[in-house]
Amino acid sequence: xxxxxxxxxxxxxxxxxxxxxxxxxxxxxxxxxxxxxxxxxxxxxxxxxxxxxxxxxxxxxxxxxxxxxxxxxxxxxxxxxxxxxxxxxxxxxxxxxxxxxxxxxxxxxxxxxxxxxxxxxxxxxxxxxxxxxxxxxxxxxxxxxxxxxxxxxxxxxxxxxxxxxxxxxxxxxxxxxxxxxxxxxxxxxxxxxxxxxxxxxxxxxxxxxxxxxxxxxxxxxxxxxxxxxxxxxxxxxxxxxxxxxxxxxxxxxxxxxxxxxxxxxxxxxxxxxxxxxxxxxxxxxxxxxxxxxxxxxxxxxxxxxxxxxxxxxxxxxxxxxxxxxxxxxxxxxxxxxxxxxxxxxxxxxxxxxxxxxxxxxxxxxxxxxxxxxxxxxxxxxxxxxxxxxxxxxxxxxxxxxxxxxxxxxxxxxxxxxxxxxxxxxxxxxxxxxxxxxxxxxxxxxxxxxxxxxxxxxxxx
Numbered sequence: 001x002x003x004x005x006x007x008x009x010x011x012x013x014x015x016x017x018x019x020x021x022x023x024x025x026x027x028x029x030x031x032x033x034x035x036x037x038x039x040x041x042x043x044x045x046x047x048x049x050x051x052x053x054x055x056x057x058x059x060x061x062x063x064x065x066x067x068x069x070x071x072x073x074x075x076x077x078x079x080x081x082x083x084x085x086x087x088x089x090x091x092x093x094x095x096x097x098x099x100x101x102x103x104x105x106x107x108x109x110x111x112x113x114x115x116x117x118x119x120x121x122x123x124x125x126x127x128x129x130x131x132x133x134x135x136x137x138x139x140x141x142x143x144x145x146x147x148x149x150x151x152x153x154x155x156x157x158x159x160x161x162x163x164x165x166x167x168x169x170x171x172x173x174x175x176x177x178x179x180x181x182x183x184x185x186x187x188x189x190x191x192x193x194x195x196x197x198x199x200x201x202x203x204x205x206x207x208x209x210x211x212x213x214x215x216x217x218x219x220x221x222x223x224x225x226x227x228x229x230x231x232x233x234x235x236x237x238x239x240x241x242x243x244x245x246x247x248x249x250x251x252x253x254x255x256x257x258x259x260x261x262x263x264x265x266x267x268x269x270x271x272x273x274x275x276x277x278x279x280x281x282x283x284x285x286x287x288x289x290x291x292x293x294x295x296x297x298x299x300x301x302x303x304x305x306x307x308x309x310x311x312x313x314x315x316x317x318x319x320x321x322x323x324x325x326x327x328x329x330x331x332x333x334x335x336x337x338x339x340x341x342x343x344x345x346x347x348x349x350x351x352x353x354x355x356x357x358x359x360x361x362x363x364x365x366x367x368x369x370x371x372x373x374x375x376x377x378x379x380x381x382x383x384x385x386x387x388x389x390x391x392x393x394x395x396x397x398x399x400x401x402x403x404x405x406x407x408x409x410x411x412x413x414x415x416x417x418x419x420x421x422x423x424x425x426x427x428x429x430x431x432x433x434x435x436x437x438x439x440x441x442x443x444x445x446x447x448x449x450x451x452x453x454x455x456x457x458x459x460x
Contacts, residue, residue: 091255095236099262104133106237106259110220111139114255117217117247119144121209122162122170124155124280125290127222129268131166132277133259134220144171144212148204149180150292154281161278173208180204190294197295197310204292213244218255226264227289235261297445307382311445312424343408344378344387349394351405355416358407361432362420362439370460371403371432372452373439375417377410380426386447393449402460431459 098106110118111134119142120130134141145159163170183191183203192200213219223235238257246254260268265288272279282290286298289309299308353361353373361371374390376383394404409417410426417423421430422441429442429452442455 091238091240092236095238098237101237103129103259103263104136106257107133107220108137108139110218110238110257110259111137111141114218116140116142118142118220118255118257119171119212119216120220121145121222123222123290124151124158125222125283125288126265126268126272126279128162128277128279129260129272130220130222131162131168132271132275135166142171143168144173146205146208146212147172147174148292149175150204150294152282152290152293152296155290158278158280165278171212173212175204175208179207192295192310193312210244213241213246213254214249215247216254217246217248218257220257220259222260223258224260224263224265224268237261307445344384345374345376345390345406347391347394349398349404350391351403353405353407355413357405358421365435365437367432367434369401369403370434370456371405372397372456373405373407373430373432375407375409375421375423375426375428375430377408377426379410382425383427386427389447389449389452393452396449396453397456402456429455431456433459 098109101109107130120134121127122131122143122145124145131141131143159170162168180203183200187195187199219241225233225235235258237259238255240252241254241256244254245251280287280290287296287308288299290296291309295310297308297311351357358373361367361373372393374383378384390404397404407413407417407421409421409423409428414423417428421439422428427447430439431442432439440459442452444451444455446452
């Protein structure tokens with residue numbers, strides 16, 4: 001069955017390549033020139049007007065196997081009115097047009113439109129699929145990556161393998177040394193565990209990315225709708241970047257392409273395995289979404305891939321700032337989902353605690369029975385994923401003297417839960433012993449029955 005799946009997938013890729021002409025003669029982009037400007041010669045690639053980057057900045061990053069020169073007979077001058085007409089694109093309409101297009105077709109359109117002024121953002125995880133799609137188009141392409149200085153050794157080896165496999169040079173962007181020095185000297189190496197990851201990510205990732213994008217007119221990301229709960233559910237395949245500026249500066253000067261927005265993670269991996277491209281060895285150790293070493297963990301079966309990132313924080317805001325435009329728009333969607341989602345952990349063995357009930361548990365110094373309580377939100381994918389194990393645990397503890405409860409801690413109750421109940425992200429589990437001034441927070445990411453039962457047994 002596995003071999004038949006691979007064969008059918010290969011056939012699908014073959015048909016798609018045939019449809020886009022990849023197995024025919026290599027398509028030569030039409031290159032035309034217009035009068036020189038103060039920044040150098042302008043170029044046209046394909047059917048859209050683009051501003052070419054300076055050759056010395058592009059030569060080491062464009063894949064040599066894709067580079068090709070057009071015959072001199074194709075050179076012509078573009079009238080000013082034609083240039084103006086082709087420089088404006090209705091990207092919302094284009095997103096609708098490409099909504100059901102394949103990643104290969106979307107990648108081809110992006111490279112056709114922007115030529116040397118667009119680059120693939122490569123993170124060292126499954127973004128290698130983007131590079132493979134770009135290679136399949138037969139067009140020149142650029143790749144850049146952010147080296148935060150805190151990546152896993154396996155990720156650096158993966159970078160090297162990708163460069164060798166595709167015969168390219170990745171354009172690395174580094175954080176400002178003085179900014180890193182100031183942050184570490186004032187707050188230490190691991191301040192993000194205490195006050196959130198945003199400050200560190202701003203220094204090590206967001207600002208270097210901003211510098212990189214200021215030299216581009218468009219960039220290509222590996223964002224998918226199924227990647228992050230609450231932040232990426234509505235990303236289009238192409239959009240005007242809501243957060244960063246491009247080469248020409250100002251709002252609307254940068255275009256963001258998300259060719260795999262509508263592709264599920266399992267299908268990305270089918271493509272990667274079928275095309276036999278390099279992969280990060282961390283994936284074989286349980287890592288799915290890979291970032292900096294201190295902020296990335298493997299995930300367990302059944303856990304969402306983003307649960308391995310910044311695991312100590314709220315699941316609905318797991319963005320480092322590179323795609324911060326997602327959060328403002330989609331946080332509203334999370335709230336609306338929260339008001340409509342049906343409740344979970346519904347069983348007679350689990351007590352549904354009200355605000356007054358959980359406050360009483362907090363006040364008691366001597367409780368007649370110990371309590372295990374989950375702080376949850378019914379719309380949270382991670383809470384939903386552990387529903388069956390928590391219900392099974394409640395049944396195992398039935399009659400043991402340990403009460404099992406739940407407290408819905410989203411919405412209006414969230415500030416209280418954060419301040420009084422140690423809520424960091426959903427779900428949070430607390431054990432209230434019979435003789436203790438306050439609850440004990442479950443410290444592990446393991447949410448299987450045996451792990452939870454072991455936690456209860458050592459404290460009861």
